[in-house]
Amino acid sequence: MREPLCISSKRMLTCPPEMSVSTIQDLNLVDLEAVSFLILDLSDWQVGYQQLRRVRSHVNPDIYLKPVLFRGSSEAVPREVLQASDGIIRPDETEVEIEFSSWSARLEAINVRIDGLKKISKDGDSNIAFKVLRLIETRNKEFKPIPSARKLSGHIYPSLQPLFPKQDIGVLETLEFLENQKLITGQFVSRAYGCTHCGCAFLNFFEICPDCNSSDLYTEELIHHFRCAYVGGKSDYKQGQELICPKCDRALKHIGVDYDKASVVHHCNNCSNVFQESGVMTSCYDCWRETKPENQLIRDIQTYNITALGQNAARHGMDSLLQTILETKVYAISFDAFKNFFRLEIARIERYKVSISHLVILRLDAIDQIYSTLGKRSRQVFDELSEAFKAALRTSDLFSVRDETIFLVILTETPLDKAELAMKRLEERIIALLTANLKMECRVEREIYPIEAGIDLENKIELFLQTHAD
Ligand SMILES: [Zn+2]
Ligand SMILES: [Zn+2]
Ligand SMILES: [Zn+2]
Incomplete structure (x- = not known):
């Protein structure tokens, strides 16, 4: 059985003697793969919480899903921090060894579920909605929100929050998105107003003439x-x-x-x-915009449980929503089928000599952002994105999506200037949709390569990713 690992901001307090002890400065996340759970010292809770966030922001499921316990006194530690871990060991516990072994047994159940997850990509899990789903699945409990004045959203799901790199946005929207996909199911807790522009829960209501x-x-x-x-x-x-x-x-x-x-x-x-x-107006404490109460967002705050569909998606992978939409609306084909067509196109061109076709590789870096900031509305945006692709492509063009963010197109019998023009129009439309309408930061990167004898698709993608590294 894997052993736990104790991490302390100072030297470790009272761990069982056989336990590995390390300090935070030494904590190498890769080492976590081999331990059964991690104990973070709360004597400086900000440091402890920071370490938890480091673990949860990793992309390897064997690391970011690792059970983490806090050890320390709960005085002066915010509730949302205390509840963010998988449990708390009190420092004054006399029967330390007994407590440790009971935790080992309980947390082993989580590890068994983590072991049951399929490795989806060699690069780990980068989609935040998918990470949230996997954390929910491996914990096998209800996820309850707590109200908090320390978050603009006004509510926190303590154990999910550390997964999010930006502290203030995305959690409610991501949960809304997962619920919309029927992967989790929500139960009403309370209703809350939020700013329609920025989602902030802190609104001032006042009478006006x-x-x-x-x-x-x-x-x-x-x-x-x-x-x-x-x-x-x-x-x-x-x-x-x-x-x-x-x-x-x-x-x-x-x-x-x-x-x-x-x-x-x-x-x-x-x-x-x-x-x-009198009339009534509201103003947002964060973005300062004013609007009538009926125009503000009204949200149901809910507790969430995973559905059977969600368990399946967490274990075996979640088909990307965008990919599904593109496949049905723009007839995107699988990457394997695309590779086959690409080979055929090279053979055809070699044979007829006069043919000119082009390969386009295009990357859109805003996809994750769409899921996490738009929640339910992602579907609508993806529909509009697919319309943009549909308008730019002809039925004779072939189209595929790789890893959600990379789009591949074969423009058959298209000279370079026509290919440039079509892609320029597509790019403008995507940017207009995301930047002007949704105020999102978005970059479209693309390259157009002539399809000729000897061109290798995987090499071109690799080259593209190197040239356009973040
Ligand atoms: Zn007046
Ligand atoms: Zn009178
Ligand atoms: Zn606002």
């Missing part, structure tokens, strides 16, 4: 004098400490007997308008 939209209002109670039926603002009645009716000059003594407070009245300090029904 219906005439001039100013929020500089003076609001007072509206008083109804029963005896003479006069209705007016409290300031109309106020004389020193007393309330005197301005119409009949009688003193108002007992609420419910002499008078009641019917409602409130607003005075606009900007345009002097007096009104009872």
Whole structure:
């Protein structure tokens, strides 16, 4: 059986004697592959949490899914940090060895599930939605959100948060996306407003003047004098400490007997308008944009469980949504079929000599971002992306997708200038869609190669990736 590994920001406290001990500075993530679980010292919780994030941001499933325990006192440690690990060992535990062995048994179940996952790519799991799905699958529990003022989204899923490289965006959207694909299922916890522009949960709600939209209002109670039926603002009645009716000059003594407070009245300090029904506006504490409450996002905050479909996808790989859409709409073909056609095209060109066809390799670096920032709306964007490809390609062109972000096209019987033109139009349309409409940073990189005798497809892709390395 694999042994646990203790990591301490200082020298380790009290580990069982046979246990490997290391300091954080020595922690080499690759070593984690061989251990059964990792114990991170919480005596400086920021350092401990940082280490957990380092582990979770790795791409190798044997590393990023590794069970991690925190060891230390929970005082002064934020709840979302405490709950981010797979468990906590108290430092004052006297029967340390017994506790360790009980943890070993419990965490071994997670390791068995990790061992059951298929290695999808030699480069590891880079898609964040897929990593989230795999973490959910191996933990076999319900994922509950907790409210927090330390996150702009207002809610945190403590054990999922460390998977995300940017601290503030993406978790809710990624979960929404997975739920939409029926890979996880959500149960209602609460409903929350979020900024429609940036998703921030911290919104200010305030009354405004219906005439001039100013929020500089003076609001007072509206008083109804029963005896003479006069209705007016409290300031109309106020004389020193007393309330005197301005119409009949009688003193108002007992609420419910002499008078009641019917409602409130607003005075606009900007345009002097007096009104009872004010408008309501909201403003975002993060991006400062203002809009009416009905235009803001209303989200269901949910707990999540994995579905049977999700378990299957976590173990064997998730077909990319974009790929599925492209296959049905633009008739993208598998990479293997593409390689075959590519060989045939070379043979055809060699035989007829006069033929001119071109190979296009195109890379779009925004795909992961689309999943994590758009959630449910990814499908719509992918539909539009596929429309862009459809418009740029003819039915005689062949098209395939590699690793979600690399697109391959054979433009048959197309001279270079026509190929350039078609790809330039495609690029402009993609950039317009992602940058102008969705305000996303996006880069389209592409190369066009003539298809001729001796050209090797895999070499060209490799060369392309080297030339366009991040
Ligand atoms: Zn006004
Ligand atoms: Zn009166
Ligand atoms: Zn905002």
